[in-house]
Amino acid sequence: MTTPLRVGIAGLGTVGGGTLKILSEHTAMLKARTGREIVITALSARTKNKTRSTDISGLRWFDNPVAIASDAQVDVVVELIGGAEGVARELVETALKNGKSVVTANKALIAHHGIALAAMAEQSGALLAFEAAVAGGIPIIKALRDGLAANNFKRVVGILNGTCNYILTSMWESKRSFDDVLKEAQEKGYAEAEPSFDVDGIDTAHKLAILTSLAFGCAPSIGDVYIEGIRRVTLRDMEFAAELGYSIKLLGITSQTPTGVEQRVHPCMVRMDSPLGTVPGVFNAILAEGDSVGTVLFEGRGAGAGPTASSVVADIMDIARGVAYKPFTLPVSQLNPLPFSTMEHLKSSYYLRLRVIDKPGVLSEVTGIFKQEQISLRSFLQHSHKPGEPVNVVVTTHDTQESSMLRAVDAIAKLATVSETPYMIRIETL
Amino acid sequence: MTTPLRVGIAGLGTVGGGTLKILSEHTAMLKARTGREIVITALSARTKNKTRSTDISGLRWFDNPVAIASDAQVDVVVELIGGAEGVARELVETALKNGKSVVTANKALIAHHGIALAAMAEQSGALLAFEAAVAGGIPIIKALRDGLAANNFKRVVGILNGTCNYILTSMWESKRSFDDVLKEAQEKGYAEAEPSFDVDGIDTAHKLAILTSLAFGCAPSIGDVYIEGIRRVTLRDMEFAAELGYSIKLLGITSQTPTGVEQRVHPCMVRMDSPLGTVPGVFNAILAEGDSVGTVLFEGRGAGAGPTASSVVADIMDIARGVAYKPFTLPVSQLNPLPFSTMEHLKSSYYLRLRVIDKPGVLSEVTGIFKQEQISLRSFLQHSHKPGEPVNVVVTTHDTQESSMLRAVDAIAKLATVSETPYMIRIETL
Numbered sequence: 001m002t003t004p005l006r007v008g009i010a011g012l013g014t015v016g017g018g019t020l021k022i023l024s025e026h027t028a029m030l031k032a033r034t035g036r037e038i039v040i041t042a043l044s045a046r047t048k049n050k051t052r053s054t055d056i057s058g059l060r061w062f063d064n065p066v067a068i069a070s071d072a073q074v075d076v077v078v079e080l081i082g083g084a085e086g087v088a089r090e091l092v093e094t095a096l097k098n099g100k101s102v103v104t105a106n107k108a109l110i111a112h113h114g115i116a117l118a119a120m121a122e123q124s125g126a127l128l129a130f131e132a133a134v135a136g137g138i139p140i141i142k143a144l145r146d147g148l149a150a151n152n153f154k155r156v157v158g159i160l161n162g163t164c165n166y167i168l169t170s171m172w173e174s175k176r177s178f179d180d181v182l183k184e185a186q187e188k189g190y191a192e193a194e195p196s197f198d199v200d201g202i203d204t205a206h207k208l209a210i211l212t213s214l215a216f217g218c219a220p221s222i223g224d225v226y227i228e229g230i231r232r233v234t235l236r237d238m239e240f241a242a243e244l245g246y247s248i249k250l251l252g253i254t255s256q257t258p259t260g261v262e263q264r265v266h267p268c269m270v271r272m273d274s275p276l277g278t279v280p281g282v283f284n285a286i287l288a289e290g291d292s293v294g295t296v297l298f299e300g301r302g303a304g305a306g307p308t309a310s311s312v313v314a315d316i317m318d319i320a321r322g323v324a325y326k327p328f329t330l331p332v333s334q335l336n337p338l339p340f341s342t343m344e345h346l347k348s349s350y351y352l353r354l355r356v357i358d359k360p361g362v363l364s365e366v367t368g369i370f371k372q373e374q375i376s377l378r379s380f381l382q383h384s385h386k387p388g389e390p391v392n393v394v395v396t397t398h399d400t401q402e403s404s405m406l407r408a409v410d411a412i413a414k415l416a417t418v419s420e421t422p423y424m425i426r427i428e429t430l
Numbered sequence: 431m432t433t434p435l436r437v438g439i440a441g442l443g444t445v446g447g448g449t450l451k452i453l454s455e456h457t458a459m460l461k462a463r464t465g466r467e468i469v470i471t472a473l474s475a476r477t478k479n480k481t482r483s484t485d486i487s488g489l490r491w492f493d494n495p496v497a498i499a500s501d502a503q504v505d506v507v508v509e510l511i512g513g514a515e516g517v518a519r520e521l522v523e524t525a526l527k528n529g530k531s532v533v534t535a536n537k538a539l540i541a542h543h544g545i546a547l548a549a550m551a552e553q554s555g556a557l558l559a560f561e562a563a564v565a566g567g568i569p570i571i572k573a574l575r576d577g578l579a580a581n582n583f584k585r586v587v588g589i590l591n592g593t594c595n596y597i598l599t600s601m602w603e604s605k606r607s608f609d610d611v612l613k614e615a616q617e618k619g620y621a622e623a624e625p626s627f628d629v630d631g632i633d634t635a636h637k638l639a640i641l642t643s644l645a646f647g648c649a650p651s652i653g654d655v656y657i658e659g660i661r662r663v664t665l666r667d668m669e670f671a672a673e674l675g676y677s678i679k680l681l682g683i684t685s686q687t688p689t690g691v692e693q694r695v696h697p698c699m700v701r702m703d704s705p706l707g708t709v710p711g712v713f714n715a716i717l718a719e720g721d722s723v724g725t726v727l728f729e730g731r732g733a734g735a736g737p738t739a740s741s742v743v744a745d746i747m748d749i750a751r752g753v754a755y756k757p758f759t760l761p762v763s764q765l766n767p768l769p770f771s772t773m774e775h776l777k778s779s780y781y782l783r784l785r786v787i788d789k790p791g792v793l794s795e796v797t798g799i800f801k802q803e804q805i806s807l808r809s810f811l812q813h814s815h816k817p818g819e820p821v822n823v824v825v826t827t828h829d830t831q832e833s834s835m836l837r838a839v840d841a842i843a844k845l846a847t848v849s850e851t852p853y854m855i856r857i858e859t860l
Contacts, residue, residue, distance in 0.1 A: 022580050022722055032647070033579055033759055131577070137723035139577020146576070147561070147569020149463055150452050150743030217462070273708070275729065292452055293567035293730060293740035299705065300726035310723040313580030323753055329463055 002035065005320045006073055008042030010065035010091055011080030012052065015105050015132065016045065018309030019078060020054045023316075030313070034320035041073040069094035076101045076319050078312060084108035096120040096128065103315040105132035105308055111206040115219045115335070118327040128327040129315035134207045135160060135284040137307025138300040139314065144214040144288065145329050151290025153215040155255035157430065160207040162282035162302040163191045163198040164230050164250040168267075169281050172238045172247070178231060190282065200229035201250065201265040208252035212263050215254060215288070216338055217330045221263075224340035228266035232423055237353060240381060240394045241269050241425075244351075247277045251428060260339035262346065267425050269351055274430040287430060344403035349378065349427040354393045354412060355420040358385065362417045363393070369411045370395070373404040390419050396427065432465065435750045436503055438472030440495035440521055441510030442482065445535050445562065446475065448739030449508060450484045453746075460743070464750035471503045499524035506531045506749050508742060514538035526550040526558065533745040535562035535738055541636040545649045545765070548757040558757040559745035564637045565590060565714040567737025568730040569744065574644040574718065575759050581720025583645040585685035587860065590637040592712035592732040593621045593628040594660050594680040598697075599711050602668045602677070608661060620712065630659035631680065631695040638682035642693055645684060645718070646768055647760045651693075654770035658696035662853055667783060670811060670824045671699050671855075674781070677707050681858060690769035692776065697855050699781050704860040717860060774833035779808065779857040784823045784842060785850040788815065792847045793823070799841045800825070803834040820849050826857065 007023065009016055023030070023040055031037045043056055044065035062068050069077055069091050077095040079102060081088040088109055095102050097120055104110065110117070110130045121128040131141045135158065144153070159165050163185065170181045182199065185191035197203050205227045209220040230250050241248050246269035254263045270277050275297045279285040284302025289295050301307035328335060356362050370377060381394040397405065409422050437453065439446055453460070453470055461467045473486055474495035492498050499507055499521050507525040509532060511518040518539055525532050527550055534540065540547070540560045551558040561571045565588065574583070589595050593615065600611045612629065615621035627633050635657045639650040660680050671678050676699035684693045700707050705727045709715040714732025719725050731737035758765060786792050800807060811824040827835065839852050 018722070026580065026582065029582060030580070032764060035756075035761070137578075138726060139573050142572065142577045143569055146748065147572045147744055148567075148740065149747050150456070150460070150740045152456065152459060278703070290740065292448070292736040292743075294737055296568060296728070296730035298726070298728060301724045306722040307724055310578065310580045310720065313722075314577055317579050318576065321755065323755075325751065325753075326465075331465070334462060 004037035004039045005316070006039055006041040006075045007078060007316060008068035008071060008074035008076070009040060009078045009080065010044045010068055011082070012043065012045035013080065014305045015308045015312065016080040017052060017054065018305030019080065019312045020056070022309050022313045024054050030317060034317045036320040038316060038320055042068045042071050044068055066091045066094055069100060070098055074100060076103060076316060078316065079104040079106055080312070082106055082108070084112040089113060092117060093120065096124055096126050099124040099126050101127040101129070101319045103129045103312055103319070105130070105312055107133040107203070107206040107210060111209040111220050111222045114210065114213065114328065115332055119332045121327065122332055127319055127324065129318060130210070130327070131315050132308045132311035134210050135286060136300070136302040136304065137310045138284060138286065138298045138302065139311065140211070140286050140298055141214060143298065144211065145325060148288060148290055148293055148296065151292050154289045154291065155253065156211050156215045156286065156288050157251055157253045157276065157428065158208070158211065158286040159249055159276055159279050159284055160204045160252045160302065161198055161250060162284060163195070164204070165279060165284070166190050166282045167199065168230060168233065168248055168250065171235055175235060177235060178233060199231060201227045204250060204252045204265045208254055208263055208265055211252070212254040212261060213328050216256065216261055216336065217328070218261065218336045218338040219328070221340060224263055226264040226266065226343045230267050233267050236392060237423065237425065240353065241351070242272070243381065244269070244379065244396065245272055246270060246427065247272050248425065249276055249279070251276070253428065257341050257345065259345040260341035262341040264343065264346070268428040269425050270428050270430055276430055344401070346402040347399050348402065349399050350397045350405050351425040351427055352395050352409060352422055354418055354422045355390050356393050357417045357419055358388060358391050359417055365415055365417065366393070366412055369408050373408040375400045375404055375408055434467035434469045435746070436469055436471040436505045437508060437746060438498035438501060438504035438506070439470060439508045439510065440474045440498055441512070442473065442475035443510065444735045445738045445742065446510040447482060447484065448735030449510065449742045450486070452739050452743045454484050460747060464747045466750040468746060468750055472498045472501050474498055496521045496524055499530060500528055504530060506533060506746060508746065509534040509536060510742070512536055512538070514542040519543060522547060523550065526554055526556050529554040529556050531557040531559070531749045533559045533742055533749070535560070535742055537563040537633065537636040537640060541639040541650050541652045544640065544643065544758065545762055549762045551757065552762055557749055557754065559748060560640070560757070561745050562738045562741035564640050565716060566730070566732040566734065567740045568714060568716065568728045568732065569741065570641070570716050570728055571644060573728065574641065575755060578718060578720055578723055578726065581722050583718060583720050585683065585719045586641050586645050586716065587681055587683045587706065587858065588638070588641065588716035589679055589706055589709050589714055590634045590682045590732065591628055591680060592714060593625070594634070595709060595714070596620050596712045597629065598660060598663065598678055598680065601665055605665060607665060608663060629661060631657045634680060634682045634695045638684055638693055638695055641682070642684040642691060643758050646686065646691055646766065647758070648691065648766045648768040651770060654693055656694040656696065656773045660697050663697050666822060667853065667855060670783065671781070672702070673811065674699070674809065674826065675702055676700060676857065677702050678855065679706055679709070681706070683858065687771050687775065689775040690771035692771040694773065694776070698858040699855050700858050700860055706860055776832040777829050778832065779829050780827045780835050781855040781857055782825050782839060782852055784848055784852045785820050786823050787847045787849055788818060788821050789847055795845055795847065796823070796842055799838050803838040805830045805834055805838055
């Protein structure tokens with residue numbers, strides 16, 4: 001007879017509540033599947049007395065979450081507080097130092113301090129598990145680490161932030177502006193009052209840094225992620241994109257290139273009929289490209305109580321079963337010190353929207369600049385308009401080096417006939 | 431210093447060759463990821479002297495594959511021979527009895543004898559691993575067993591046979607008949623000379639029985655799978671489907687219903703814009719629906735050297751890492767003796783194509799039969815045609831019990847004005 005696995009949960013927000021629910025309602029199922037009873041022996045959250053869907057009255061309560069990390073009746077600490085620093089970090093560090101395994105959904109913590117934490121876990125023989133930190137219910141961490149472990153990965157591409165995907169999908173479907181849809185998303189609770197973390201791409205970058213680490217066996221390096229959010233995407237760009245057969249998605253992309261590992265988060269045009277082109281609303285999706293497996297797509301809910309708790313509890317079950325693995329696939333001492341590439345080395349094709357005053361010679365000036373940078377154009381769109389009024393002109397390029405493209409955009413922006421800052425969106429082939 | 435994991439491979443066809451390639455070319459990567467060297471210490475195949483992409487001259491050769499199972503220099507037996515009986519079964523049974531772990535891509539063996547084999551593995555402390563048996567490179571076995579383990583599954587739906595999906599996709603894209611496309615697929619090597627195993631749905635049924643077992647914790651029961659292949663699907667049906675917003679796919683579906691676990695393999699109409707509606711060519715895709723996670727989609731290559739070997743080697747890596755799990759999620763003695771439902775209990779909506787001789791009163795006869803069975807019609811299609819000539823009439827129904835539908839189809843088939851056996855396709859909502 002094995003002893004029960006004793007779990008302490010810190011943080012009872014959306015994900016904490018979902019975790020509590022699964023552990024309470026599926027006790028017998030989890031025991032059958034792991035061979036071990038999983039019991040909650042400690043809880044902590046900001047507010048104790050609050051109506052919750054699961055009754056917690058019989059459970060041990062801690063006003064100080066960090067105390068759970070030293071509690072003798074806890075084997076596994078589930079950290080669902082959030083934030084790269086402060087209480088969450090202190091809790092996780094204390095737990096690992098005390099030899100208690102940690103399950104967390106905290107992408108910021110793992111992206112910033114994951115390697116230091118993994119080293120502590122190695123030291124004390126504890127497990128550090130963070131399936132829920134990336135893409136909610138999609139088991140992408142386990143897939144990269146276990147299911148696809150025989151592959152040398154070439155590229156991993158993901159729609160990793162449900163808020164951004166919801167905003168972009170809604171803009172297109174309801175033909176509204178970014179500001180309009182963001183406001184609605186905030187009212188519906190899909191976006192935070194301070195939306196910067198999501199819409200400026202930071203959340204996606206955290207998740208991407210973690211995926212990079214798993215795919216390429218290096219330390220997560222959030223500082224080496226190029227980050228550009230979705231605030232500048234307009235409905236007009238979406239209409240042009242559709243005309244060209246594309247949709248616009250915020251992607252996180254990590255790939256092996258001749259100049260190093262390239263990590264980037266930015267709006268992308270992807271073919272509408274490609275696997276990521278039609279991922280709807282709050283869904284997340286990830287394409288992993290391996291040398292043996294080819295391309296594998298994973299799609300599902302990237303947030304919410306049920307999906308994220310599904311991943312949290314799967315990690316707890318791993319611990320109950322006694323599964324051992326390296327959190328970042330390799331022992332910390334053996335992680336690859338891979339060089340990271342920078343954006344000027346990127347080779348991509350581009351979409352560029354200009355607003356020009358329609359005078360003779362304008363297009364000749366623009367195309368002259370492209371010629372000077374040896375950028376070859378793939379398509380050119382301009383719709384009929386009233387003579388003399390500003391008009392949107394769209395060009396797309398063949399594969400070009402980003403540094404050349406940026407010089408061209410810079411020169412074009414300075415033309416007297418160009419009336420707004422041009423907007424450039426990279427086109428990603430999937 | 432850990433000792434190397436010694437692998438014996440039986441069967442060097444497509445998948446065996448792919449496995450050999452990964453193990454030979456990624457030796458250092460696999461060692462870094464598992465912490466243990468993986469070495470090939472035994473090989474067996476039908477022909478020894480044959481040009482192969484990997485040099486096998488230095489490796490120990492066995493004319494009798496079963497001898498590998500008793501070889502003192504082998505820790506893991508990789509069975510890539512195929513077939514539910516004969517040498518493959520003998521090899522796997524001997525290996526497990528000898529305490530050697532087994533990795534196999536053999537769906538027929540696992541669907542028919544998986545539980546007996548799992549019991550042997552439990553007895554001897556060996557591992558039985560079969561990620562490659564379902565959906566090639568997609569790590570769906572691990573996802574159901576580990577990544578989504580916190581879920582009570584409601585339904586798992588898959589496109590599990592690349593040959594069928596290739597044939598159906600090609601029929602539609604090139605507007606050709608089943609026979610034409612099958613012939614081409616055979617010439618290209620996508621379909622076997624004896625295609626029955628694929629096109630009659632048997633291969634899909636094997637894979638579905640395995641997925642059922644993992645999702646619901648019961649023994650695989652191939653005898654309880656309703657099986658109907660794709661031979662009767664016509665281009666005409668695809669055209670009507672498209673008109674209604676559907677594509678036609680061969681699906682394997684397993685779900686919990688009030689009358690038991692329902693397992694069925696048959697052509698389905700699925701909405702074109704649903705996740706399985708546009709899965710192209712030889713790809714496989716699986717939708718898993720869990721109570722917490724909601725719906726998760728997995729898509730990738732379901733066959734071929736690289737993808738299938740990716741899964742074979744991932745299983746070998748699990749063994750190298752010392753991962754322990756129950757092959758069917760639960761210990762054999764604790765598997766659920768779930769009742770299986772039968773097709774007459776199915777509730778579905780239906781597509782029915784009739785060829786009728788256009789005489790006054792025909793449609794009234796047909797609709798009268800539906801009324802008698804209390805089947806409510808959702809749509810009705812009939813295209814203009816020359817008067818007096820036979821015409822295709824298509825009806826779709828609202829949700830109906832299969833037994834009623836079959837009685838109606840039977841009665842309709844007997845009408846003097848119906849000139850061909852009506853063709854019924856179930857419509858699946860995803």
